[in-house]
Amino acid sequence: MTTAEFTGTTTARPDPRSPAGDHHALLDLTPNASLLPAVPADSLRGTTTELAEERARQAFGARYADLSPHSPAEALTHVLAALVEPDDVVFDIRMTRGPSPDSGTAVRDYASGWLGFGLDGRDRVDLAAAADLAAEHRPAVILCGSPSDSRLLDTAAMREIADSVDALLIADVAGLTGLIATGLHPSPVDDAHVTIASSAPLGGPRSGLVLSGRDAAMPLDGGPRTLRHRLRRATAPLPRLGSRELAAHAFALTAAGSDAARATAERSVRLARALAKELVGHGLRVVSGGTDTHLVPIDLEPLGLDAGEAENLLRRAAILAAGCRVPSVTLPGATAPGLLLSTAAAARWGLDADSAPRLARLVDQALRR
Numbered sequence: 001m002t003t004a005e006f007t008g009t010t011t012a013r014p015d016p017r018s019p020a021g022d023h024h025a026l027l028d029l030t031p032n033a034s035l036l037p038a039v040p041a042d043s044l045r046g047t048t049t050e051l052a053e054e055r056a057r058q059a060f061g062a063r064y065a066d067l068s069p070h071s072p073a074e075a076l077t078h079v080l081a082a083l084v085e086p087d088d089v090v091f092d093i094r095m096t097r098g099p100s101p102d103s104g105t106a107v108r109d110y111a112s113g114w115l116g117f118g119l120d121g122r123d124r125v126d127l128a129a130a131a132d133l134a135a136e137h138r139p140a141v142i143l144c145g146s147p148s149d150s151r152l153l154d155t156a157a158m159r160e161i162a163d164s165v166d167a168l169l170i171a172d173v174a175g176l177t178g179l180i181a182t183g184l185h186p187s188p189v190d191d192a193h194v195t196i197a198s199s200a201p202l203g204g205p206r207s208g209l210v211l212s213g214r215d216a217a218m219p220l221d222g223g224p225r226t227l228r229h230r231l232r233r234a235t236a237p238l239p240r241l242g243s244r245e246l247a248a249h250a251f252a253l254t255a256a257g258s259d260a261a262r263a264t265a266e267r268s269v270r271l272a273r274a275l276a277k278e279l280v281g282h283g284l285r286v287v288s289g290g291t292d293t294h295l296v297p298i299d300l301e302p303l304g305l306d307a308g309e310a311e312n313l314l315r316r317a318a319i320l321a322a323g324c325r326v327p328s329v330t331l332p333g334a335t336a337p338g339l340l341l342s343t344a345a346a347a348r349w350g351l352d353a354d355s356a357p358r359l360a361r362l363v364d365q366a367l368r369r
Contacts, residue, residue, distance in 0.1 A: 048246035055253035059181050062189045064216035064228045068235040072174035075196050075208030082234030091139035093130045123288035131161045145172040150291040155191035174198040181256035182265040189213035204252030268294035268347035278360030287326045294344045299326045301336035310339045317366040
């Protein structure tokens with residue numbers, strides 16, 4: 001087993017705060033030079049920017065795409081800066097199991113009111129309760145999704161909640177980007193006003209991707225400026241990406257539409273579902289009892305481990321994983337330390353559901369040492 005089998009992290013500079021669904025890969029761009037049209041050197045960056053954004057729009061069916069942010073957390077921070085006023089209320093109905101509190105901090109930085117929402121007894125979002133809270137507090141922005149969400153995200157239902165209170169809906173689906181691009185997860189691009197994604201799970205560089213669908217041309221504040229203009233202005237101060245990095249994005253986004261990419265994504269989901277079942281059989285608590293995606297969140301509370309300890313134990317077994325927060329079983333409404341496994345890289349190595357018993361045994365043995 002390689003150290004990259006679970007997270008797919010193959011760069012020389014992994015970010016420990018990055019979610020396990022945020023897969024990085026070094027790309028040899030030499031064979032892919034055909035992606036770039038023959039243009040003068042001084043216009044190369046502009047051309048590759050247009051190419052990468054066009055590929056992103058095509059991959060996700062979006063009408064607006066921006067690859068300027070260097071991470072999903074940075075993308076969310078700048079989107080919130082563009083859309084949230086100081087006296088606004090932000091309603092966060094995302095799953096309570098993100099690997100990093102960065103996005104929550106960003107919410108608190110840009111809004112005076114922050115309304116959190118946990119999960120029901122099945123570790124799922126209670127949409128009826130969320131709708132009642134939204135009606136009571138009238139938020140300006142609603143956040144849904146999580147970088148470590150292991151269940152399908154019903155953005156259509158959440159858009160109904162947002163429309164009922166005239167709120168903007170932001171969907172953070174960075175961890176699900178690969179499944180969305182390959183058609184294995186419903187696209188949130190036309191349900192949410194803004195979607196946060198990443199080309200990293202597709203084999204591209206570490207990145208944050210800001211997308212908007214049918215609402216991109218929506219006027220804001222009754223003026224001539226649209227949502228597209230507001231989003232572009234928010235990311236304008238960010239350092240521009242280089243031509244080679246933009247080409248890598250374009251290549252990864254183009255490859256996501258291939259039959260091979262879909263077959264790999266299907267394998268990752270089959271393996272994750274089988275792995276979750278095997279881990280439960282070993283006595284580990286998998287959040288929500290299973291998974292619909294390539295992600296498997298494990299509750300560490302019954303094992304008496306924190307996320308850092310669990311990561312170190314697995315690392316000694318040559319397995320990389322990411323710590324996260326999961327709903328606490330002993331303290332309703334609170335969170336507990338968790339561990340997030342991703343099968344995306346294992347699927348790229350060719351592993352399928354029949355490998356789940358062996359992988360589950362390795363994880364269980366490592367955690368119980």
